[in-house]
Amino acid sequence: MSKKEGTAGILRHMEVTLVDNQATAGEKKYKEIFARAKESRNGVCPVRDIMVRISDKWSVLTILLLGGSGKLRFNEILHGIGDVSQRMLTVTLRHLEEDGFVTRKVFAEVPPRVEYELTELGHSLLRQVGILTDWAEANAQQIVNKRKKAVH
Helix, strand or coil: CCHHHHHHHHHHHHHHHHHHHHHHHHHHHHHHHHHHHHHCCCCCCHHHHHHHHHCCHHHHHHHHHHHHHCCEEHHHHHHHHCCCCHHHHHHHHHHHHHCCCEEEEEECCCCCEEEEEECHHHHHHHHHHHHHHHHHHHHHHHHHHHHHHHHC
């Protein structure tokens, strides 16, 4: 075996070891999220709490719609999303406002006018949701094909 061949083998081994270590670190990180919830007195982990709050479909769709449209009134959001009920959209907007992702501006007019807009924090979430959206678009056909195979 030449010196060059032996070096390549060592380098390949090092690459596998680095990937294995990264996977282990990732697994540890995600396990810690659940461990923190078990350790806290009330069983609430801030990371899990936030993830649950922002990952429901109405929150994600609202963030995407506001991100692509700027300021919108309630009915514009309602019609833009399409299949959300008024009650569910009200709850979603309230939660997004409470968490600082959306601002709600009320105008003293008759009838009252209310506009919703993403905050700086909302725009930072939009960037992350955009990454997930890009992933969904890139993998949509593969997922649709798998769903079709599962049905048949």
